[in-house]
Amino acid sequence: MRESRKASFPDARIGPEWGRRRIGAFRDAAAFERFAAVYEEAMGRLPEPDEQRMVQTAFGAVRVYRFGTGEGVPLVLMPGRGSCTPLWRTNLAGLTRGGRTVCAVDGLGEPGCSVQSAPLTSGADQAAWIDEMLAGLELPAAHLLGVSIGGWPALQVAIHRPERLASVITLDPAHSFARLSWKMLVVSLGSVIPGMPERLRNRLLGWISGGIDDAGDPIEGRLIASGMRDFTTRFPAxxxxxxxxxxxxxxxxxxxxxxxxxxxxxxxxxxxxxTVPGGTVEVWPDASHAINGEFPERIADRVEEFLGTVR
Incomplete structure (x- = not known):
């Protein structure tokens, strides 16, 4: 087990043999080492978690970091594709303001410290592992917040397993309310091509972030770039x-x-x-798909305001 001050990597899935079992895995040992180094550096820039746990589900063990000690309904964060807990570096201070408990999740079947053990073949499967995770955390209710493709499984929980849900918040959720654009498909496919020069991969990812020159400059960009290059997900579309x-x-x-x-x-x-009954929808004209990193304080204020209306 690889240890650091912030993170520990349990039985990581490494090598192409996991693909035959439809399990997400790091491409090889060198890919795992590259990702682990960036992950540990990125976790070192987060506040110290109050707790970290591995929660068992029927689809694998899920790494959850808890920040804050409030007694209200917790906010559970679901990251985007190729990403994990350090994605929320700029958001945690605002979201935990006032003591609210925030649980950051490394998605199952994605790069991070969670360990997938069974195929995830449908939206119902995605909803099942998240619901089982909430049960394992002994949370009778939770607010789910998902960014990018992380909004899709959050909505799947609302559709298939809503019993523990207090609310769902989505930040520019991909393939949740509208189909992916051709631009997003180009970026998604291009950024995972083996052997692609790092500079070109970062330029593609920068396109997602409103056209910035180098998405690899912030630590979150390097983490996503490594996750997309070094880890292969095995989900159906x-x-x-x-x-x-x-x-x-x-x-x-x-x-x-x-x-x-x-x-x-x-x-x-x-x-x-x-079309969602009682849904609240806002278009933020100046935001790109990297909305959580661009407007962390505004998001924290809007989330707090919204949660104040949820009974």
Whole structure:
């Protein structure tokens, strides 16, 4: 087991043999070492977690970091594709303001400290492991906040396993209310090509972030770049929720859509998000798909305001 001040890597999945079992894995030992080094550096820039746990589910063991000690309904953070807990570096201070408990999750089947053990073949499977994780944390209720593709499993929980949900918050959720754009597909496919020069990969990822010159400059950018290069996910393509599924959601939903997003057509995403009964939908014109890093204080204020209305 690899140890650091902030993180420990349990039985990491390494090598192509995991692909035959439809399990996400690091490409090889060198890829794992590269990712682990960036992960540990990135975790070192976060506040000290109050607790870290491995929670067992039917689909694998999930790493959860707890920040804050408040007694209210916790906020559970779901990161985007190729990412994990350190993605929330700029958000944690605001989200834990006032003592609210925040649980940051390394997604199952994604690069990080969680360990997948069974295939995840559908939205119902994604909802199941998250619900089992909440049960393992002994949380009778939780608010789920997902960014990018992390918004998709959060909505799947609202559709398939809503019993423990207090609310869902999505930050420019990919393939959740509108289909992925061709630009996003180019970035997603291009950034995982083996042997691609690092500078070019970072330029592609920078396109997601509103066209910045080098997405590898902040530590979060380097983490995502490593996750996409060094780890292979084994999920089927996510299925866009049906109209009837969105209309049947019975928990409060806050959808923040980035007006400069390349993930989807923002207007179409906002229009479809408004079909969720009682949903609150906002388009932030100046935000790119990297909305959580661009507007951490504004997001913290808006989340706190929204949660204050959820009973």
């Amino acid at each position: 996510p299925v866009l929720p049906r109209d009837d599924e969105l209309r049947a959601i019975g928990v409060p939903v806050l959808a923040l859509i980035a007006g400069r997003s390349i993930a989807h057509d923002p207007d179409k995403a906002a229009a479809r998000a408004r």
